[in-house]
Amino acid sequence: MTGGLVCVAGIDLASGAMVRPLKTDGTNWEEEKWVNGGYMVVGNVLNLEPGNTPHRSFPHAHEDFFVLTVGVAGEATNTELFSACNATASVSVASVLDPHIMAKKYVNAGSECRSLFCVVQPKHSIKLSDKFEKIQLSFPCYDGWYNLPVTDLAARSAGDPTAGVENLRGRIDGASSHIAVRLGLAREWDGPNHDYDPKRCYLQVNGVIGN
Template identity: 50%
Template sequence: MAYMSGNDSGTIDEGGSMGLKSLSSQYKIDGERQIVITEVTRMTGGMVCVAGLDIHSGAMIRPLQPDGRNWEQSKWVDKDYMVVGNILSLVPAAAGSSAYPHASEDYRVKTVRRLGTASNDDLYIACRDNSDSDADSVFDNQINDEKYVVAGTKCRSLGCIMVSHSKLKASVFYDKIQVSYRDSQGSWHNFPVTDLTAKSSKSLEEGAASLNERISMSSYFKPVALRLGLSRAWKGKNNEYNPMRCYVQLNGIIVSA
């Protein structure tokens, strides 16, 4: 895997934010794909999963290493490459096979270049302008019991919804951090959190508190962007799920100051 740094200190600030329109006008490299990172999530074994918006098409992309693996946190996050808001340019590797629903966004790459960092306003607007009305819509109306999508379903596995900060609350439930809210139809949604920042806290309680603090920083008039994703296929603790299930999770939040 090659990685290079282009404009390490390049922060976008034009005085007027326009989301992807602003970013796409500044970053384009033929033969490569440019994304703004929208979420970084904790995985096992010191690895992270990274995803972002293609700044030219608005499509969600989940970059993977050439062999299909995710990314070492110590190399890619701690060295400030794969951080929410960063602009990356990706050189494609040979296409590999992935199972749906994740195959909708999986994208193998052989070179990663960091071009700069989006302003928080541009990042927020990009998320808002490419959001769906609800979680069901994000996953093409394939959610079962408001919790999971059947493994192998041909639908999206990443997306975003906008929710008023006054409705959101992070808490600890059954040894997991979750963010909950009640929608306009009266249904409760409880999303387990995989956000790297929250999961890196010293305790679950501190992780939930950090999320509540971030939520509280949101502008009163602007909803919070909830970055949603699907877990990899899970067969259950006792192999009870056949077919396997991909559970809805909260990959991160983006707030507008």
């Protein structure tokens, strides 16, 4: 989420695969028009007319999906949302990103792995923090703990990192028992000093959905 633009993702109801819709010029969606306007909202069922998706660099090539038109076809309940995530969830981060994941934080640009997926965790296993003025979420996997930045729109829009953590905590505490943690790889980055070679795609928490 940068410059008033929002990166969105969803599940293709026909295939069960996760997709990342993009405008026909390959850019993300203006928050004011597409989120506040009621289109790109968590839980919406969308009709997306596919455009011509050119070759994209990995890892994002697996899910990038250019669309010509967007229409709202309906709205899923939270139960339906969790069920869809649970049915397509991966057993662990490593099952998706091995052998590419580095330091449990990033993959190198060009890695031929998926860039969108989710894991389901018991709600009591998830830890939240606003350390260093950043919203962070931690959870255990088979290969150890992952501590990741959060880009969840509702949490990021809460006002400040502390309010963002409280927003997430309320949703997690309100779940019955489990949380679908939606994960994604950010676009490639060459680092604060522009010296990452190859560039890196950092793993982040895109959202949480409780049962």
